[in-house]
Amino acid sequence: MERSQKAILVGVNLNNQHDFQYSMEELANLAAACNVDTVGVMTQKLHRVNTSHYIGTGKIQELSALIEQHEANLVIFNDELSPSQIRNLEAALECKVIDRTILILDIFAERAKTKEAQLQVDVAQLQYMLPRLIGLRKSLGRQSGGVGIRNRGSGEKKLELDRRKIEERITALNKELEILVSRRQIQRKQRKKNEVPVVCLVGYTNAGKSTLMNAMVEKFNQSINKRVFEKDMLFATLETSVRNIKLPDNKSFLLTDTVGFINKLPHHLIKAFRSTLEEVAEADLLIHVVDYSIPEYHQHISVTNETLKELGADHIPTIYAYNKADLVDGEFPKIQSDSVYLSAKQKMGMDELIHLIRNHIFQDFTQCEMLIPFDQGQLVTYFNENAHILSTDYEDRGTKLTLECKIADFEKYQQYVIQS
Ligand SMILES: Nc1nc2c(ncn2[C@@H]2O[C@H](COP(=O)(O)OP(=O)(O)OP(=O)(O)O)[C@@H](O)[C@H]2O)c(=O)[nH]1
Numbered sequence: 001m002e003r004s005q006k007a008i009l010v011g012v013n014l015n016n017q018h019d020f021q022y023s024m025e026e027l028a029n030l031a032a033a034c035n036v037d038t039v040g041v042m043t044q045k046l047h048r049v050n051t052s053h054y055i056g057t058g059k060i061q062e063l064s065a066l067i068e069q070h071e072a073n074l075v076i077f078n079d080e081l082s083p084s085q086i087r088n089l090e091a092a093l094e095c096k097v098i099d100r101t102i103l104i105l106d107i108f109a110e111r112a113k114t115k116e117a118q119l120q121v122d123v124a125q126l127q128y129m130l131p132r133l134i135g136l137r138k139s140l141g142r143q144s145g146g147v148g149i150r151n152r153g154s155g156e157k158k159l160e161l162d163r164r165k166i167e168e169r170i171t172a173l174n175k176e177l178e179i180l181v182s183r184r185q186i187q188r189k190q191r192k193k194n195e196v197p198v199v200c201l202v203g204y205t206n207a208g209k210s211t212l213m214n215a216m217v218e219k220f221n222q223s224i225n226k227r228v229f230e231k232d233m234l235f236a237t238l239e240t241s242v243r244n245i246k247l248p249d250n251k252s253f254l255l256t257d258t259v260g261f262i263n264k265l266p267h268h269l270i271k272a273f274r275s276t277l278e279e280v281a282e283a284d285l286l287i288h289v290v291d292y293s294i295p296e297y298h299q300h301i302s303v304t305n306e307t308l309k310e311l312g313a314d315h316i317p318t319i320y321a322y323n324k325a326d327l328v329d330g331e332f333p334k335i336q337s338d339s340v341y342l343s344a345k346q347k348m349g350m351d352e353l354i355h356l357i358r359n360h361i362f363q364d365f366t367q368c369e370m371l372i373p374f375d376q377g378q379l380v381t382y383f384n385e386n387a388h389i390l391s392t393d394y395e396d397r398g399t400k401l402t403l404e405c406k407i408a409d410f411e412k413y414q415q416y417v418i419q420s
């Protein structure tokens with residue numbers, strides 16, 4: 001059995017960040033997601049971090065006392081520490097020291113289910129370790145902690161490799177990843193050829209993206225086995241899922257659910273997950289899901305927007321879905337320009353959301369009349385499945401359809417158009 005982990009959280013509030021308190025609570029949630037109990041918290045206001053120990057040297061004593069008082073066996077910093085800072089802190093405190101980045105990497109490692117997600121997390125972990133090898137090796141000599149906070153034994157094994165071996169391993173993993181990625185790119189190209197618009201759910205972790213995806217799938221596809229995993233925890237989703245949504249008038253689009261973002265998302269992780277997140281950058285429309293019930297939702301929006309920028313997806317038209325409106329006073333569902341207030345859990349506001357989606361992605365539809373000869377019966381079937389048929393009349397020379405179809409189809413079957 002694993003030794004129970006009791007941690008002291010340490011945060012430095014640089015220049016009075018207004019979301020500092022929230023970010024400390026989030027750190028406790030991240031720790032809880034790794035089965036670590038928070039037994040104490042220490043914060044310090046600073047204008048500049050201390051290069052050797054991150055916190056001011058006077059605070060080291062205080063931290064030492066806290067560790068002793070609460071019998072903690074772990075100290076977690078709210079920011080990414082440099083290799084030498086970890087080294088110095090561990091020497092001064094005689095306690096294992098980790099940072100927010102390791103915590104997030106650990107959660108990702110635990111939750112990664114698909115081969116691709118696992119490879120991506122492995123790469124990110126190795127990249128994080130690389131500059132920290134010396135420090136880690138030293139700290140391993142002193143205690144038996146792994147790289148992450150769990151003792152899976154894998155940490156020690158990884159450390160036996162030297163730097164060159166780790167670099168080789170990263171290259172090998174990246175090669176493996178490339179194969180998986182190119183397979184997905186081919187699928188994406190295929191979808192593009194079919195001209196089905198792609199709508200991507202993005203947002204802060206736990207905002208309700210997967211719940212919204214499930215609500216849409218249920219409403220329009222009625223197949224329960226297409227549901228994705230949704231849960232009240234940080235980073236429930238680590239892989240991308242795509243579902244086809246077909247509206248009653250036969251217009252369809254692809255809806256994509258993907259990994260959520262968080263404040264100070266480790267850079268290596270964003271880089272490693274680039275391939276998963278490429279879907280986002282190539283979407284026709286983004287639905288930015290916001291947890292409207294959290295007072296800090298404005299910060300979540302800006303963190304998400306910054307991450308989207310980093311992914312090269314900040315130019316894509318965006319609808320804001322203010323979710324969990326059931327937990328907030330005020331009327332819903334309602335639309336306000338390109339925003340919609342809804343509740344994915346109660347499935348309220350889906351029609352309003354669809355209305356906004358329609359405005360964005362079905363502009364390339366046109367209404368016309370076609371006369372389709374009887375020997376082209378398959379075309380009538382095609383339009384019944386892929387267009388919005390307003391009326392059908394059987395005439396002497398064929399089937400007359402009044403329909404709303406894609407401009408691409410209108411051009412392709414121009415010869416049958418009798419009125420446009
Ligand atoms: N009250 C309420 N809870 C909701 C609503 N939508 C989602 N939730 C809850 O919020 C939690 C997180 O939902 P998910 O759909 O897993 O969130 P996510 O954005 O996919 O999260 P990650 O995959 O971790 O990024 C779950 O417990 C949901 O039941 C809502 O409209 N109202």
Ligand SMILES: [Mg+2]
Nearest residue numbers: 209210236237
């Ligand atoms: Mg999710």
